[in-house]
Amino acid sequence: MGEPYEVGFRLGRRRSSVPRARALLHAVLGSWGVAGDVVDEAELVLSELVTNALRVRVPKDRQVGVRIVWLVEDRLLRLEVSDAGAGWPEVQVPEEGETHGRGLLLVEAVAHQWGVEKREGGIGKTVWATLKTPNCVAEAAEREIAAVTVRAGQCVRVWGTWHGVRSVSGEWRPSGGGAVVLVLDDGPALRVPAAEPLTVRNGTAPSRAGEGAVPG
Structure with missing residues (x-):
């Protein structure tokens, strides 16, 4: 299997981190040559995962970690969001008229797969989701x-x-x-x-x- 494309960064615990995560994701995918509807889907999924991570109660100095991996030969884009909070998120079905609690429902509807795992090398967890990437273009030689x-x-x-x-x-x-x-x-x-x-x-x-x- 070929070497995956991979980049990671950390975000502060503030509202502005959600649009910042989307902007960074957009720049990363553009530079990798990932195109098509998968970019919009990835931005939606990452926004929901980061939003959920920012709502978790953690010590003030704990940031949110983001990792983006493109498994080219598998044609999968993997998005990971890590936080230092306890507990694992679960899909909820909100009552009619409620405006919150739909994040993981959206992730489940858009993503190819998603899940939660223990965070490597630290406390907390990592929520991940994969998206299929059929609409990709080849990289230029330079x-x-x-x-x-x-x-x-x-x-x-x-x-x-x-x-x-x-x-x-x-x-x-x-x-x-x-x-x-x-x-x-x-x-x-x-x-x-x-x-x-x-x-x-x-x-x-x-x-x-x-x-x-x-x-x-």
Whole structure:
């Protein structure tokens, strides 16, 4: 199976985190080449999962974790939202006229599958949902994407040459902004703003010979 596309970030416990999650999801899926109705469905599902996580009672300093994974060969998009609260959510059928309690009903109706599992490496839980992605386009050989969507195994063009990306770390700060640290196959690690555009491509970085490298 091919390497999955994956990105994660954390959100503060505030109302503005719901539209922020949608905006980040939209940017990530666009850079991956995921297209069609699945984008709208993913935004709806993620909005409901983040909204539910924000309603859970947790210590003030606990954030909401979001992880987006595209399993290309399986044609599945997996959305995960983690919180540090106790208890597991259940689908509820609200009374006629009630305006709350329909979140998981929507998730169940839209998602291919969904579930809850114990949160890895910490207290709380992770609620996940998968969506089928039949409407996808192939990636261009070389393209410009936001730094936050770069993943290990790609090549990034910096300092006038191509460098393989060994690992990616960094998270969005609750107040906005944030940075991404790219550990490259040679040279110093690269620290850039999360939204900064970088030129990337898949595959092994070519030999430096004859590329006319520009000193950093």
